[in-house]
Amino acid sequence: MSDRPEIGDWTDPDGLTAVQDARLPETLAAAARSPFYRARGGVPVDRAGLAALPFTTKADLRDAYPFGLLAVDRRRLATYHESSGTTGTPTSSYYTEHDWLDLAERYARKWVGIRDTDTFLVRTPYALMITGHLAQAAARMRGATVVPADNRSTAMPYARVVRVLRDLRVTLTWSMPTDTLFWAAAAHAAGLEPARDFPALRALFVGGEPLGPARRARIARLWNTTVVEEYGATECGSLAGECPAGRLHLWADRAIFEVRDPVTGHAAPAGRGHLVVTPLYREAMPLLRYDTEDLVEVSDEPCACGWALPAVRVLGRGAAGHRVAGVTVTPGDLEELVLALPGVLFWRARALPDRLVVELEADRSAADALAGAIRSRYGVPADVTALPPGGLVPHHVLTAAPDVVKPRALFGPDEDWARALSYY
Template identity: 45%
Template structure:
């Protein structure tokens, strides 16, 4: 059943109502949305009747953006009884290009697509390693693609997997334009997401963003004001321990990054953004309306 939050008829409240009334068992979403469902359920007067804890939901298929292990764990802890499965697809290549095995790793269907990685600094292609994903379709007849540059930054490997699938594994790291240079090392959105969702669950952090400036980088998270100091301190420690860098952290009140209106009334028009420049209008939080003109993002 289609329940896309990017349509004018499907707010998060309505998605929750469908989950409850239809006793949905499997949902296919970008991984941020189950977190936003939980945030909406906390605000809605009918939240006690919604399936935030337990219920028939047993599977959430994730696609459309990178998924860190910490984010997967946080979603599964919020939606008790549901397991998160990762999928990967590109519309131009015929949608689904890979899926998760029994060992929890993402594999590409290399029997139907030929994957390569592109290094823009050298202009070379490789069969494995880290770089921008390039796909050649092997069986598409109506729209075959030869070395199509998908653009996602990935790590492609052919090492053995416990599941015994003889297919390459893929780790999606994010978009190249979202890489952030801290002066010590470049960070991907997946790196920062792992740190954010490693925060203790009692802090209730569901939304985050980074704001980059001239030689500066700040990581914003939403949490209750009473927990702000603890959350900022813990996040700085996690970033330093996991990523080996020191950056500024800031805790903001709920509704700053994801507006209360967008959770309960308004539809979401675009995929979520996590990386911003300090000279941008930040009042829209994470869920911006659909842009009227193309927007380009440059690394710090």
């Protein structure tokens, strides 16, 4: 049984501060055992000293690859992970069994619950990333049946996801928001209606990319179910979860959070800037004032849910947008315009110096409507192309059968031997 506080215990800010202050000495003591922090000149002993420390950056983590931040005997490590590397060289992270208890508990704090009666489809990468392993650990902690669907695998194409969702009567899923749109398209390709033919599905857990109101609403309507957002990082695990009122809250009873102004470098408890986190329950790889580089807005305004935990809006690293004809076009604003159109699932856009180029699977009237909305919103030229179904996401992607290849060397006369000795 964990001795860590649970969400229901923290409905007043003073209680959160007291929890942080009680735990911080152990966190600092763990960091003092890390070669990285020792080389920096030592570790403070209190919150005032913590606030004076320089930020730990992603560059620091890359320079410390692979075990420069290790603060325990390596024999105590349970798992090793790396980030996706989508914005640069991957960073390492590693956890003890004790660390994993904290990771799973935080992820399992879903307001809709994870129950022993649930069948939970995990549709995020396993491999070196933490996301699939994290959801599986949390679901097993709660007694749910896990369906390890993975992602980016030819063994689990969209058609197979749809079959498993229906045949196993899956009740919960974990994926990126965009993936749920692919499932819906694949369901339609199989002659199914997502809102009608998957009655067991009670919630879609999503994370890994910003989720705007329009996309959330589109996903919820498509599947006729609840969408629950999660926010975290490979280096830290779950950092925030959604409350019943639909807002993301930082787990401030498990970490100390700050917001760093990327221009001035000043850090404050709330505001807009980079999210900085000091996890309070971390043995193997303590992090002090770690700058995630994620652009967020943090508020301590009261929430209808009654939680005293700070609310956060995750804007993403591309939230600053691109300049088009002297105007900044942001991905979140543009998505709201696109998804205001009925029925649109797939689109893409390119910001050019003099105009915005957009392609979407829709009819000509929808494309014309979007061009008008862009001109009205931004005052910039827009070339919007309407593509038929399959123009962006080919039909075969939605209907492909599983393809599990094992190496072989001997083939029959009518077999394709171009794939000899390969797994691709």
